[in-house]
Amino acid sequence: MIVLSSRMCSSARVTLSRLKIWELAVSKRLSLSVQRCCSSEIISTGDNLSSAADKYRNLQKYFVRRLKATYQSFSKTPDHSVVYGHHHVYFIKNNSIYRVDQRDGELDPENVWATDDVMFYTTLEGLRSSSVFRLDLTSDGSRIAPVYEQTQPDVFVEVSLSRDQQILTINCSSRTSSEVLLTDVTATHLEPLVVQPRQQDLLYHVEHWRKSLIILTNTGPGQEYQVVRAPLSDPSLRSWVSLFVPDPDTMIKDMDVVGDHCVLVVKTPSNQFSLIVIPLTHPKEPYTVQLPPWACAVESKKPGLAVQQDVLDFLLSSPVHPPVPHVLYPKEGLLLSGSGNDSYPDNQAKYITTHLEACSQDGTLVPVTLFHAVAVEDLSQ
Numbered sequence: 001m002i003v004l005s006s007r008m009c010s011s012a013r014v015t016l017s018r019l020k021i022w023e024l025a026v027s028k029r030l031s032l033s034v035q036r037c038c039s040s041e042i043i044s045t046g047d048n049l050s051s052a053a054d055k056y057r058n059l060q061k062y063f064v065r066r067l068k069a070t071y072q073s074f075s076k077t078p079d080h081s082v083v084y085g086h087h088h089v090y091f092i093k094n095n096s097i098y099r100v101d102q103r104d105g106e107l108d109p110e111n112v113w114a115t116d117d118v119m120f121y122t123t124l125e126g127l128r129s130s131s132v133f134r135l136d137l138t139s140d141g142s143r144i145a146p147v148y149e150q151t152q153p154d155v156f157v158e159v160s161l162s163r164d165q166q167i168l169t170i171n172c173s174s175r176t177s178s179e180v181l182l183t184d185v186t187a188t189h190l191e192p193l194v195v196q197p198r199q200q201d202l203l204y205h206v207e208h209w210r211k212s213l214i215i216l217t218n219t220g221p222g223q224e225y226q227v228v229r230a231p232l233s234d235p236s237l238r239s240w241v242s243l244f245v246p247d248p249d250t251m252i253k254d255m256d257v258v259g260d261h262c263v264l265v266v267k268t269p270s271n272q273f274s275l276i277v278i279p280l281t282h283p284k285e286p287y288t289v290q291l292p293p294w295a296c297a298v299e300s301k302k303p304g305l306a307v308q309q310d311v312l313d314f315l316l317s318s319p320v321h322p323p324v325p326h327v328l329y330p331k332e333g334l335l336l337s338g339s340g341n342d343s344y345p346d347n348q349a350k351y352i353t354t355h356l357e358a359c360s361q362d363g364t365l366v367p368v369t370l371f372h373a374v375a376v377e378d379l380s381q
Contacts, residue, residue: 088100088101091109099121109124117136117137117138118134118135118136118137118190119134119135119137120132120133120134120135120147120159120168120170120183121133121135121159122157122158122159128153128156129156129157129158130149130150130151130155130156130157131146131148131149131150131157132146132147132148132149132157132159132170133145133146133147134146134147134190147170147192148170148172148181148192150172152174154174154175155172155173155174156172156173156174157170157171157172158170158171159171161185162207162208162257163207163208163256163257163258163302163309164208164209164257164309165185166184166185166186166208167182167183167184167185167206167208168182168183168184168185168190169181169182169183169206170182170183170192171205172198173203176200176201176203177198177199177200177201177202177203178198178202178203178204178205179194179195179196179197179198180194180195180196180204180205180206181193181194181195182194182195182206182213182232182235184232193235195213195215195230195235195236196235196236196237199237201218201223202217202218202219202237203217203218204216204217204218204219205217205255206235207255207256207257207262208232208257209257209260209262209280210280211231211232211233212229212230212231212232213229213230213231213232213235214227214228214229214243214255214257214262214280215227215228215229215230215240216252216255217240219240220245220246221245224246224251224252225246225251225252226242226243226244226245226246226252227242227243227244227245227252227255227262227264227278228240228241228242228243229241229243243262243278243280243283244262244264244276244278244283244286246264246266246276249268249269250266250267250268250269251266251267252264252265252266253265253266253267253273253298254298254300256300256312257280258309258310258311258312258328258330259309259310259311259330259331260279260280260281260310260331261277261278261279261280261310261330261331262277262278262280262283263275263276263277263278263312263328263330264276264277264278265298265300267367270355271355271356271357271367271369272291272293272295272355273291273295273296273298273316274288274289274290274291275288275289275291275328275335276288276289277289277328277330277333279330287333289328289333289335291316292316293353294318294320294321294351294353294371295316295317295318296317296318296319296369297315297316297317297318298314298315298316299314299315299317299323300312300313300314301313301314301315310329310330310331311327311328311329312327312328312330313325313326313327314326314328318353318369318371319371320351320371324337324338325337325338326338351371351372351373352371352372352373352374352375353369353370353371354369354370354371354372355367355368355369355370356368356369356370
């Protein structure tokens with residue numbers, strides 16, 4: 001088992017630097033030895049001088065070959081957060097640690113989480129993830145212990161870390177129900193705590209804020225999603241207090257807690273995406289941030305450990321627009337676009353975005369987004 005740690009990559013880089021310094025030192029010493037030998041041999045004969053110089057040059061080439069061979073053994077390790085083990089490859093994506101088993105030929109990564117001494121990870125069997133394990137690293141060796149196992153075949157299990165890096169969550173989700181277990185990574189006791197036991201037709205997602213839980217759940221009117229708050233000490237359903245209920249026909253698609261703000265990705269009655277920002281210190285004062293009308297997908301990016309926690313980075317995309325990075329500053333209510341593509345405004349002007357609803361066979365209205373270069377009235381011709 002390979003433990004993912006930045007120290008490994010740092011160690012490799014330090015070793016490479018030392019190898020280069022060693023090679024330079026060896027070259028200087030051998031050159032100096034050759035010079036001394038030449039000074040001594042000049043006094044004797046020219047043949048002896050040539051033989052000794054050739055001997056030391058061959059010795060120098062030997063050391064250089066050995067150094068290069070040692071360097072090549074490290075050079076295949078990429079200079080970023082990827083570690084190659086005997087059977088596994090570990091990498092970082094969206095602030096989570098993933099592991100790929102190279103033995104079975106499957107490239108589906110499994111999610112893991114780790115500190116310097118403890119690692120939580122899930123195992124993937126086929127397309128199903130159902131178990132969570134804990135790896136403890138001590139001076140006496142390592143120990144693997146089961147943490148959680150889900151027996152229902154329709155429930156998918158994953159491990160994630162809250163945006164503020166304080167809470168580890170074990171998310172167990174199906175299409176009709178949710179169950180979340182919490183672990184406070186700042187405490188020495190890492191046993192998981194169930195937020196709300198699984199209940200049919202109850203779906204919820206958990207984020208952490210100031211010793212409280214900000215929960216997105218379908219307990220709103222008509223089983224629509226709303227935002228509630230619960231104390232970390234008593235997070236069950238009976239302690240949930242409503243913070244925000246969207247307007248009718250406005251659907252909440254995603255939620256992030258960014259600093260002291262809750263940011264919701266919503267779809268308006270006109271089928272357009274927008275952001276609703278809720279100041280958690282003043283939850284009765286939400287405001288809306290409009291997004292470009294062409295946006296069909298919003299993908300938020302989890303911050304790294306060194307990135308500002310009060311800024312939301314996300315991507316906007318559509319079938320006719322490549323992903324465009326955006327940054328939201330919730331405290332200032334400022335939205336910035338960082339496409340870095342001068343031709344991008346020209347591409348936007350070529351298309352018109354129209355949001356429609358198509359009636360399915362069972363009578364359900366299905367949202368449809370249409371991109372076209374001519375007016376809608378001309379499309380029927």
